[in-house]
Amino acid sequence: MKQLNVDLGERSYPIYIGSVLKQDGLLAKHIKAKQVCVVSNTTVAPLYLKLIRNSLPDHSIITINLPDGEEHKDLTTLNTIFDTLLTNRQNRTTTLVALGGGVVGDMTGFAAACYQRGVPFVQVPTTLLSQVDSSVGGKTGVNHAQGKNMIGAFYQPQAVLADTDVLLTLPERELSAGIAEIIKYGLISDAEFFAWLEDNMDALLACDKQALGHAIHRSCEIKAEVVAQDEREGGIRAILNLGHTFGHAIETAMGYGVWLHGEAVAAGMLMAADLSRRMGMLDQSVVDRTQALLLKAKLPVVTPAEITDKQYLSLMSVDKKVLDGKIRLVLLKGLGEAMVTSEVPKVLLHKTIQVSRLPAEQARR
Amino acid sequence: MKQLNVDLGERSYPIYIGSVLKQDGLLAKHIKAKQVCVVSNTTVAPLYLKLIRNSLPDHSIITINLPDGEEHKDLTTLNTIFDTLLTNRQNRTTTLVALGGGVVGDMTGFAAACYQRGVPFVQVPTTLLSQVDSSVGGKTGVNHAQGKNMIGAFYQPQAVLADTDVLLTLPERELSAGIAEIIKYGLISDAEFFAWLEDNMDALLACDKQALGHAIHRSCEIKAEVVAQDEREGGIRAILNLGHTFGHAIETAMGYGVWLHGEAVAAGMLMAADLSRRMGMLDQSVVDRTQALLLKAKLPVVTPAEITDKQYLSLMSVDKKVLDGKIRLVLLKGLGEAMVTSEVPKVLLHKTIQVSRLPAEQARR
Numbered sequence: 001m002k003q004l005n006v007d008l009g010e011r012s013y014p015i016y017i018g019s020v021l022k023q024d025g026l027l028a029k030h031i032k033a034k035q036v037c038v039v040s041n042t043t044v045a046p047l048y049l050k051l052i053r054n055s056l057p058d059h060s061i062i063t064i065n066l067p068d069g070e071e072h073k074d075l076t077t078l079n080t081i082f083d084t085l086l087t088n089r090q091n092r093t094t095t096l097v098a099l100g101g102g103v104v105g106d107m108t109g110f111a112a113a114c115y116q117r118g119v120p121f122v123q124v125p126t127t128l129l130s131q132v133d134s135s136v137g138g139k140t141g142v143n144h145a146q147g148k149n150m151i152g153a154f155y156q157p158q159a160v161l162a163d164t165d166v167l168l169t170l171p172e173r174e175l176s177a178g179i180a181e182i183i184k185y186g187l188i189s190d191a192e193f194f195a196w197l198e199d200n201m202d203a204l205l206a207c208d209k210q211a212l213g214h215a216i217h218r219s220c221e222i223k224a225e226v227v228a229q230d231e232r233e234g235g236i237r238a239i240l241n242l243g244h245t246f247g248h249a250i251e252t253a254m255g256y257g258v259w260l261h262g263e264a265v266a267a268g269m270l271m272a273a274d275l276s277r278r279m280g281m282l283d284q285s286v287v288d289r290t291q292a293l294l295l296k297a298k299l300p301v302v303t304p305a306e307i308t309d310k311q312y313l314s315l316m317s318v319d320k321k322v323l324d325g326k327i328r329l330v331l332l333k334g335l336g337e338a339m340v341t342s343e344v345p346k347v348l349l350h351k352t353i354q355v356s357r358l359p360a361e362q363a364r365r
Numbered sequence: 366m367k368q369l370n371v372d373l374g375e376r377s378y379p380i381y382i383g384s385v386l387k388q389d390g391l392l393a394k395h396i397k398a399k400q401v402c403v404v405s406n407t408t409v410a411p412l413y414l415k416l417i418r419n420s421l422p423d424h425s426i427i428t429i430n431l432p433d434g435e436e437h438k439d440l441t442t443l444n445t446i447f448d449t450l451l452t453n454r455q456n457r458t459t460t461l462v463a464l465g466g467g468v469v470g471d472m473t474g475f476a477a478a479c480y481q482r483g484v485p486f487v488q489v490p491t492t493l494l495s496q497v498d499s500s501v502g503g504k505t506g507v508n509h510a511q512g513k514n515m516i517g518a519f520y521q522p523q524a525v526l527a528d529t530d531v532l533l534t535l536p537e538r539e540l541s542a543g544i545a546e547i548i549k550y551g552l553i554s555d556a557e558f559f560a561w562l563e564d565n566m567d568a569l570l571a572c573d574k575q576a577l578g579h580a581i582h583r584s585c586e587i588k589a590e591v592v593a594q595d596e597r598e599g600g601i602r603a604i605l606n607l608g609h610t611f612g613h614a615i616e617t618a619m620g621y622g623v624w625l626h627g628e629a630v631a632a633g634m635l636m637a638a639d640l641s642r643r644m645g646m647l648d649q650s651v652v653d654r655t656q657a658l659l660l661k662a663k664l665p666v667v668t669p670a671e672i673t674d675k676q677y678l679s680l681m682s683v684d685k686k687v688l689d690g691k692i693r694l695v696l697l698k699g700l701g702e703a704m705v706t707s708e709v710p711k712v713l714l715h716k717t718i719q720v721s722r723l724p725a726e727q728a729r730r
Contacts (some may be wrong), residue, residue: 082516083509083511086511115516118518118519139482141482144444146452150447153482153483153518317454318454320457320482
């Protein structure tokens with residue numbers, strides 16, 4: 001088992017990576033009172049709820065199973081958590097445990113932030129994507145029909161337990177979606193790690209435990225460093241959103257849940273790389289390596305033909321990074337080096353959107 | 366104009382009391398960017414929105430009018446704020462201005478806490494109750510069918526502008542409801558102020574500007590001191606809830622909006638005083654003075670006959686102060702001295718509930 005720390009003063013917390021759910025007393029250590037509410041979904045609960053129960057023999061546990069999928073990440077579903085907590089007379093000492101992927105983690109964290117103005121919570125992410133991204137850093141929230149994650153809070157967990165054993169039951173498509181965010185860390189801040197991913201992609205796709213352990217650890221390490229510098233995203237933290245402004249537009253335009261978040265981010269990162277190259281900041285070779293690595297990870301690199309330029313611009317202009325009406329984008333100025341800019345020539349942005357719809361072998365030349 | 370400060374480190378902010386909306390540039394000083402969204406309601410906006418517009422000539426202003434009343438303080442109404450913000454492409458630099466009473470302030474503050482994970486907001490409370498209580502201290506939130514203020518956040522405003530001129534248009538019943546919270550400050554921490562209220566109640570009810578200014582200033586001063594010691598209500602802050610556990614039960618049982626919050630708190634404070642006396646902590650004379658002052662302020666001291674003991678206990682057991690299944694109550698150990706306890710003999714609690722239903726002249730003997 002590996003451990004690292006997210007350093008946020010009095011809000012600091014540990015991340016554990018490995019066969020963590022089998023570690024005696026580890027989860028219990030991070031729960032202060034007797035009352036626990038495990039929030040999970042209809043897919044994950046049948047597989048792993050029992051493990052949680054076993055590791056908390058002395059606690060009083062209630063459970064909530066949310067419907068599975070991004071399309072349920074909204075205020076209505078959130079309210080069902082409050083309903084259950086109140087019906088079961090849960091109070092301010094109750095700890096919420098998020099057992100599931102990013103949707104469960106984001107909603108549980110936001111519910112914890114809001115229930116009686118704040119109760120503690122623990123993240124037990126069960127997808128690769130949530131282990132390397134959403135469970136770390138305290139971003140919680142729900143979607144609005146007009147934009148992803150538009151309603152939420154910065155609210156840090158007591159601990160993150162990333163169990164690598166549970167990834168064995170993950171559908172292939174979700175494994176790839178998680179790898180998209182791992183590739184992101186290479187692109188924004190570690191060229192060596194990017195090269196390691198090029199060499200070890202087959203092992204990751206085969207769920208090799210050593211390879212996954214390393215990739216998750218390095219990803220969380222990079223994220224924890226960035227978050228520790230800028231908890232509430234006043235500056236540097238925005239680089240973690242490489243590909244996300246394009247990606248959110250794709251997710252929203254297609255309807256939540258049609259494209260997985262990681263899939264949309266994959267296509268979006270390639271768009272960001274392409275735009276960086278058109279703006280003269282990035283070598284074509286990095287764009288090519290990015291596309292090749294995404295394809296190797298079985299991720300989409302071509303965007304849906306039905307999303308118009310106008311839709312992209314409209315959806316991108318509600319992005320949380322927008323300032324004074326200007327779209328701000330995370331771009332690359334080298335492999336492992338990201339930057340945020342609102343100085344994007346419109347004509348190049350349109351070109352990037354247009355070529356993103358072409359088959360991989362024709363595009364980005 | 367008077368000014369005082371809520372001392373919360375980097376979250377500190379000023380409270381201005383007096384003819385503040387006429388002060389040139391005062392509101393603008395606390396708004397950092399150009400975009401402003403004024404959230405008000407259908408009663409207050411026609412009266413005072415123009416004043417706000419006049420004081421922000423260089424800003425781009427959108428407005429949202431919520432339906433008026435506690436019964437609309439819920440997630441559904443909250444979502445209409447998000448709808449409007451997103452439709453109007455408001456971003457993270459937008460400042461929300463809450464122009465209205467406690468319902469508008471609580472919902473606007475919570476919307477500000479959650480929109481894009483947090484935007485700045487300013488409180489412009491237009492009722493006496495919100496000026497002396499809800500606008501100060503950062504408690505924001507909405508109600509749930511199963512309990513008041515069960516969903517919310519601690520989120521501090523940039524400034525509070527309590528304009529005493531606007532109180533002239535306040536209905537008598539709402540003026541009295543505000544006075545209930547003012548009496549609370551005397552009861553929990555300032556016997557001298559309580560005596561001043563006994564002497565000056567007629568002036569307050571006549572909206573004498575000097576008297577109101579003093580009462581608001583002293584109330585905010587007491588609240589600011591308590592909040593500065595305990596922002597997130599880990600301890601001492603709970604004393605601000607004198608009468609609120611009983612009061613919330615009355616409000617919830619009767620249906621939100623039937624009893625005004627201040628009215629329910631008035632009856633609840635008398636119950637707390639009565640229970641304190643039965644537990645041997647408080648002189649009968651303080652109970653009598655409390656009842657007399659509440660009656661002088663035209664506040665209810667008799668609780669609705671239709672609320673059963675069982676309902677009280679059930680509603681009080683979802684109170685946010687409940688710990689390990691025990692109801693915790695704020696009680697008085699003297700005039701101007703409050704305490705929190707979970708050691709309440711059930712038989713005395715029942716007696717207090719029973720006598721609270723009797724006409725004032727029969728009860729509490």
